[in-house]
Amino acid sequence: MISGGGPKKRQRVGSNSRLSSTVGVIDSARPDGTLTEASNHHKPSGVRRTASHSVLPSGRFNDSATADVILRLYIDQPSSFELDEAESRSAFDSVDQSDVQIYLHSDVLQRSKYFAALLSDRWQRDSGDVDSESSRKIHRFNLGVAAANGSINNHLTVLQLLYTSDFSNAINSASKALSILPVALELLFEDCVRVCVRFLEAVPWSEEEEKRVLSLIPLLTEEESQELIARVSPAKNDSSEEMLHGLIFAAIHNHPNMAFAKAFVAKLLRDFSSRQSACRVLDRAFDTSLKIVKDSLEEYSSPDFRGDHNETEAIQRLNLHTAMTNGRHLLWLIERMIELRVADTAVKEWSDQISFTTNLQRAFRDDMWKNIVPGLPVVILRCTCKLANAVAAGIILADRQVRMKLVKDWLPVLIVCKDKPMLPSYKSLYPELEETFLRIISTLPLSDAQELLQQCLSFSTRNVDDCPHLVNAFNTWFRRATRSPQADNLC
Incomplete structure (x- = not known):
């Protein structure tokens, strides 16, 4: 039974299971092009949850001419011990693409506390290379995405939402909010988390959608989950x-x-x-x-x-x-x-x-x-x-x-x-x-x-x-x- 008075929610950075698994597959690109896995002692911990940045984008999403971050999204397939061949093929075919390279902007990525930490001096130091044509310092990252239905597309949607303050077109159904919310939680995109939660509070759910809400409530803070918990779990005086x-x-x-x-x-x-x-x-x-x-x-x-x-x-x-x-x-x-x-x-x-x-x-x-x-x-x-x-x-x-x-x-x-x-x-x-x-x-x-x-x-x-x-x-x-x-x- 879910209870609003339960143990304190886990921090999304450092202790979040989704975030921890993702950090392990994010690589920093060295100037010589060699990809090396970020060491554990470089992982951010205890990042304070403050108001999200409201910076207007300096460029367009996936604009290679102005981007200073190149992000490779790829499907992180489970091992053969976890899925048989048919299941593995089904998981692979369930997404439109299994390997995507997109061009982003560091000042826009600051809206995500996850990317803000990766782009900080503590993590980057001399990890960037310089584009010969524009003389821009380019940061390259690899981000593994769990093999789930529409997983790559959901990440792309959330990354696009970093470039806008109007989420209404993207988050227009409970199903869409439930698909975007886990990614927003993983990337610590607080504005997007807040809109998804607010949308879910206000609309009806199917029985299957309610199960997905229940699975996501433990990942939310006590304040964020309060209204959702009140909807699905009785208070002390309710029965x-x-x-x-x-x-x-x-x-x-x-x-x-x-x-x-x-x-x-x-x-x-x-x-x-x-x-x-x-x-x-x-x-x-x-x-x-x-x-x-x-x-x-x-x-x-x-x-x-x-x-x-x-x-x-x-x-x-x-x-x-x-x-x-x-x-x-x-x-x-x-x-x-x-x-x-x-x-x-x-x-x-x-x-x-x-x-x-x-x-x-x-x-x-x-x-x-x-x-x-x-x-x-x-x-x-x-x-x-x-x-x-x-x-x-x-x-x-x-x-x-x-x-x-x-x-x-x-x-x-x-x-x-x-x-x-x-x-x-x-x-x-x-x-x-x-x-x-x-x-x-x-x-x-x-x-x-x-x-x-x-x-x-x-x-x-x-x-x-x-x-x-x-x-x-x-x-x-x-x-x-x-x-x-x-x-x-x-x-």
Whole structure:
């Protein structure tokens, strides 16, 4: 992970890996034309980073008539041990030219701290020769360039940019900036580095371009890389979980097209790389919505009548609407948790809500909710049904006490709701939840099942054939209860 507070960036001169490798192949030309490799003790070190020169060029790029520096660029091919023949040929053919001689001007090259160091007295001393026609002192250098796509061309582009202060034509895309920046860093061309970094800060990147940015960030100073790091690396107070939580909150509370937003966030949750993170985010959102629903029902069931009647009624309406709205959010969250198989904590919470279920029974015995939020019982029971189905199907492996309390606490709510009229489209919810409760009861010890089954008599109807789930549950219990202990031991 990249961090703006990491170790201090390495100096570009003396310790930079790109620069060090290049220095080793730069030769100074002696007056007799013999090329000798610059010795290590002549290498510049600790060059201070000061403002770049803003000298206007004294000649044109590659103008042999006025140049006092002759630079030979050549492809520095990897050894045969590093590349096979096909790869070597491919690397060689990937550039337009493999050996280029260009004519430059020393006063222009001063904009590059790299060339400024090479042209200094410390390095040059008597290394230059004199052109017989112009009586100019000519400096000759060889510069090896790594065999990479467009490598020679990128060096030529950067050398041309030494002759101008307008980089806009050359640096006009993220790809171009990424190709030029390594060369500008190698040659310590600060003006060009600054423009490339500034351009990359301001434009979008493809995924591949982002990888290249990440590889170049360690070569930049802390100040130069600050904006790039902020774009690709989270700060201490940023995290994927906070982003997900914010998206969930926006989808269920603030977005005008709530259905579309919820569908999109659901996809993000399904595709999220860490199930543990998604679980923590959903648990947090679940707790928030559940608390709002519980608090609203608590206030509705135990109102403060110190105000006048109209004010109390308005508050009661608000409490019911709040419970209804957040109940829908709760149902969506439960569906997401079950889909991702991270609903274990939610089931434990839902099974330990004796005060909440008591308030629901009290509220549903009242007739006020019918005209205000007629769908509230359905929403609450659907939440219960989703979780109970997941337990009965083994999607959630709940402990015995959790299974017991889930049925024990929510069975009375179902019984109260059955006595109230329901829209025809929701009538199938009751038998579905009844059957699910009976399936969970069948997983409990006989003594616990006996206690709960006696409360399930309300599932019966006039016609016994209409409640086969209840008949099957009692038959199962009696079959187990009449089995002899000896048979149990043999099993």
